[in-house]
Amino acid sequence: MFDINQRFYRYSEYLTRKFGSKVQKISVNTGLSCPNLDGTRSFGGCIYCNNEGFVPSYSNKITPIPDQIDQGIIFFERKRQYQYLAYYQSYTNTHTSPENLRNLLMQSVNHPKIVGIVVSTRPDCVSPEIISVLKEVHQIKPLMVEFGMESSLDRTLKLLNRGHSYEQLCSAVERSAQAGLDVGVHVILGLPGELRDEIIGHARAISKLPVSIVKIHQLQIVKRTKLAKLYREDPNYVQLIGWEDYVEICCDFLEILRSDIAVDRFASQTKPELLEVPYWDGVKNHHITHLVQNRMVERQSYQGKHWE
Numbered sequence: 011m012f013d014i015n016q017r018f019y020r021y022s023e024y025l026t027r028k029f030g031s032k033v034q035k036i037s038v039n040t041g042l043s044c045p046n047l048d049g050t051r052s053f054g055g056c057i058y059c060n061n062e063g064f065v066p067s068y069s070n071k072i073t074p075i076p077d078q079i080d081q082g083i084i085f086f087e088r089k090r091q092y093q094y095l096a097y098y099q100s101y102t103n104t105h106t107s108p109e110n111l112r113n114l115l116m117q118s119v120n121h122p123k124i125v126g127i128v129v130s131t132r133p134d135c136v137s138p139e140i141i142s143v144l145k146e147v148h149q150i151k152p153l154m155v156e157f158g159m160e161s162s163l164d165r166t167l168k169l170l171n172r173g174h175s176y177e178q179l180c181s182a183v184e185r186s187a188q189a190g191l192d193v194g195v196h197v198i199l200g201l202p203g204e205l206r207d208e209i210i211g212h213a214r215a216i217s218k219l220p221v222s223i224v225k226i227h228q229l230q231i232v233k234r235t236k237l238a239k240l241y242r243e244d245p246n247y248v249q250l251i252g253w254e255d256y257v258e259i260c261c262d263f264l265e266i267l268r269s270d271i272a273v274d275r276f277a278s279q280t281k282p283e284l285l286e287v288p289y290w291d292g293v294k295n296h297h298i299t300h301l302v303q304n305r306m307v308e309r310q311s312y313q314g315k316h317w318e
């Protein structure tokens with residue numbers, strides 16, 4: 011159970027419990043693609059996707075992974091972080107053969123300052139052989155796997171051109187957890203066509219799964235995406251949520267979310283030059299976290315209050 015005064019279970023607390031002290035993620039780029047972009051599943055990609063939006067400047071796919079980690083450590087040691095997780099973040103990091111995946115992961119595992127691995131992927135890219143490799147690496151250093159879930163509604167997944175169903179997400183989460191891995195899911199609040207009750211319903215769906223971590227994002231419309239085009243053609247295509255309403259939605263979401271699921275974040279920030287809308291008047295991720303906590307205090311509430 012988390013400290014009730016904090017109102018929700020923070021990812022930083024989860025990591026401290028797991029690793030004994032503060033840890034910092036370092037993004038590494040494998041150069042792997044995504045089946046939803048390279049034609050394995052589709053060429054179009056998810057309608058909101060522009061990978062330029064989340065590749066950090068120190069991560070470069072032509073740099074060997076151990077060098078990317080060293081560059082990340084130099085960047086973060088200014089902030090006095092001494093334990094690191096290798097974060098396989100961009101695109102789909104299990105979209106390769108089991109042999110190549112093992113090779114890519116072992117390059118981080120063998121780095122002396124890496125204490126654990128986080129692998130981000132899609133629910134349709136975890137065959138039994140891939141899960142065996144993840145499990146094998148996990149036996150050397152803790153490995154957490156993150157899936158892009160985005161929504162628990164198949165109609166939304168279809169509209170987003172995700173190329174997988176909610177059932178596939180459930181199966182991937184169950185099989186990963188059965189292999190002993192801690193599992194995280196990413197969800198986007200405010201997707202086109204979703205009503206408020208449906209948005210909150212994602213918390214109920216997540217809480218029924220063996221999930222340890224949730225990463226929450228607001229819907230951002232990023233330039234040079236299909237969604238940006240749809241929005242420009244018809245601004246009513248998306249019901250944009252202001253930050254004040256978004257804070258309330260996050261509180262409602264937390265009240266349903268199981269209390270042992272750590273919350274990685276409530277919002278993300280696309281690079282300003284890539285953001286089409288919403289601007290949120292300069293309100294940043296850490297402001298949203300404080301606002302949610304303060305609002306939960308005002309509501310005399312806490313994570314899991316309404317979870318059965």
Ligand code: SF4
Nearest residue numbers: 044046055056059101
């Ligand atoms: S799965 Fe991820 S990388 Fe692939 S198209 Fe969708 S958002 Fe982009």
